[in-house]
Amino acid sequence: MPNPEETLDRLLRAARVQTPDTARYEFAFETRVLARLREERGTSVFAWAWKLAPFFAAVVAAVGLWNRATAENLNVTAGLVAEAVRQHPERLILSLTAREP
Amino acid sequence: MTATLALPLLLASGKAAEMSEAAPPSDEELVAGSLAGDDESFAELVRRHKRRVFGMAARFARNEHQLEDIAQEVFVRVFKNLKNFRHDAPFEHWLARVSASACYDFLRRERRHRDDAALDAVEFELSDASVENAIQAGRAREVLAWAMRHLRPEEQLILTLCEIEERSVREVMDLTGWSESNVKVRAFRARAALKRILEDHAES
Numbered sequence: 567m568p569n570p571e572e573t574l575d576r577l578l579r580a581a582r583v584q585t586p587d588t589a590r591y592e593f594a595f596e597t598r599v600l601a602r603l604r605e606e607r608g609t610s611v612f613a614w615a616w617k618l619a620p621f622f623a624a625v626v627a628a629v630g631l632w633n634r635a636t637a638e639n640l641n642v643t644a645g646l647v648a649e650a651v652r653q654h655p656e657r658l659i660l661s662l663t664a665r666e667p
Numbered sequence: 668m669t670a671t672l673a674l675p676l677l678l679a680s681g682k683a684a685e686m687s688e689a690a691p692p693s694d695e696e697l698v699a700g701s702l703a704g705d706d707e708s709f710a711e712l713v714r715r716h717k718r719r720v721f722g723m724a725a726r727f728a729r730n731e732h733q734l735e736d737i738a739q740e741v742f743v744r745v746f747k748n749l750k751n752f753r754h755d756a757p758f759e760h761w762l763a764r765v766s767a768s769a770c771y772d773f774l775r776r777e778r779r780h781r782d783d784a785a786l787d788a789v790e791f792e793l794s795d796a797s798v799e800n801a802i803q804a805g806r807a808r809e810v811l812a813w814a815m816r817h818l819r820p821e822e823q824l825i826l827t828l829c830e831i832e833e834r835s836v837r838e839v840m841d842l843t844g845w846s847e848s849n850v851k852v853r854a855f856r857a858r859a860a861l862k863r864i865l866e867d868h869a870e871s
Contacts, residue, residue, distance in 0.1 A: 570866050573798055574858070577865070578830045580807030586725035588718070591734055595721075596713040598735075599742045600706055606743070 694758035702749055713742050716759060720766050726827045727770045729812060741769045760841070767824070767842040774820035798865055814864045822857035829854045 651658050692700070692708075694715070700708025717738065724737035744765050752761050801810045811831075815823045828834045828842065829850075839850045 570862050570869070573865060573869075574862050576802055577798060577807055577811060580802050580805075581811045582831050582833070584805070584808045585722070586808070588721035588725050588734065591731055591738075592717050592721055595717050595735075595738065596710040599713050599739055599746075600710055602739055602743060603706075603709075603746055 695754055698749055698752055698758060701746070709746060712745075712758075716762055717742075719759065720762070723763075723766045723770060723832075726831060727773060727823070733773070737769055737773050740773070741766045744769060764842055764844075767828070771820060771824050771843070774823050778820050798869065814861055814868075817864050818857060818860055821853055822860055825850065825853045826857045826861060830858070 647658075692711070694712065697708045697712045697715075701712065720738050720741050721734065724734050724741070728734035728737055741762075745762060748765070752758065798810055801807065815826070818826070824843070825839065828839045829836075834842070836847060836850050836854075839845070839854075840847055843850070845853070
């Protein structure tokens, strides 16, 4: 039975000598690498857009809430003004003319 | 006399100027060009170093798709980390480190995939031939690939670097970032594990 240490040495030596020939896989490799890099650059924009999506959603929600609050406030103010005008129309005319520059 | 001296001098200076014009850009210049956004500079870097990267990747890949994947991964990593390249060592040393790291990551990924599949699914079967016969038949690489698949990723990497590529401990330390004692211990254990696999096969 052969010595396992020697067998291993022979195996490694033989594998060392057998250098793989990669020439045909290298053809136009740089073109493929650049194409992949361009593709990754393109997808990275979309990736950023996706990452920022929650932020934009939060902004839209905040603007919506603010709009709604302002509208409710306006309704209250408008109601009060209408009531005041109905009761004392002369005061409104006076206040408007007093603000004129 | 003056004319006879002047002519060769003129020719020499012209030739030197021509040579300096035609001299290919250094790796460092190509790196600078790539960082400035010039794709052609990076393509030239790839063209210049692809043989070496393919050579290392071929030690680990089992088919052409894996070979292409590893090589592409190396250069994509290089491109993304070009700004981290310090010019205190040649570009090819840095590239070798990136290549070793990409190969190691590939082996770890492979290991995870392989854990899902049975080892019986390996293409190469040794049941019909002894290791000795396989070596004589010029199938040493196949036998080694088969045996390596039973080893852990770090054992495969260190055996390939130390035993197949015959790199020194210092070089392996540079490539892997492992300490000297770590490299030595891992190399010793990997060799022992490989020997055990071959012995087990011989007994069975």
